[in-house]
Structures are given as C-alpha cells and as structure tokens.
Amino acid sequence: MDDVCDEACEKLEAAVGAAWRPAEKMRTFIEVRQGMAERMVQQLRVTPWAREVALLTAIFEAGKEQGTFEVRNTRAAARALALGFQHVECTLLRVGLPPGALIRP
DSSP, rough: OOHHHHHEEEHHHHHHHHSSHHHHHHHHHHHHHHHHHHHHHHTOOOOOOHHHHHHHHHHHHHHHHHTSOOOOHHHHHHHHHHHHHHHHHHHHHHHTTOOOTTTTO
C-alpha cells in the first residue's frame, strides 16, 4: 500500500512541478489529485494525507509570495483543502458515482 501511495504522490508532485504559476499549480493539483483520489478510493480506500498537505502548503506559499493567493496560514489552508478532498471522496463512495465522474475529459 505504501508503494501505491508513494507512486501516486510522485505523479502528483511531478504534475504540479511541471506547471508554471501558482494558480496553474493549484488547478493541476486539483485535477490530478481528484483523478488519483477516485482511483485510490476505489482500489485501496486510502489517501496520502501528509504529502498532499506538504505539497499544497508549498503551492500556497509560492502563490502568497507572488501575490496570487491571499493566505495568512498556508499550512492551515492546505490542511483545510486536503480535508475537503477527503469529504469529496466520502461523498463519491456514498452516492456511487462512476469512476472518472469528476475528471475532465
């Protein structure tokens, strides 16, 4: 399970790293992470919380430095957003949306 989580986080980090601006990084994080989450929830029913929070914190900090994001506490914002994703995952499980329902075509 650790290997699957590590691989998913590496893909997420690579996708975010390839984006240029903080807003693009955030959009990429959301899109890639949601697709990843849907697959992980279906396969393992787990999410890589700590690494996601670290990655989101870095995105918020970069955006704050560039004036893109107005965030006082970047870590708290990252934790809140990561928690929000967990709630989305729970909702997906409860309502039984089909795989890929939230991923852009």
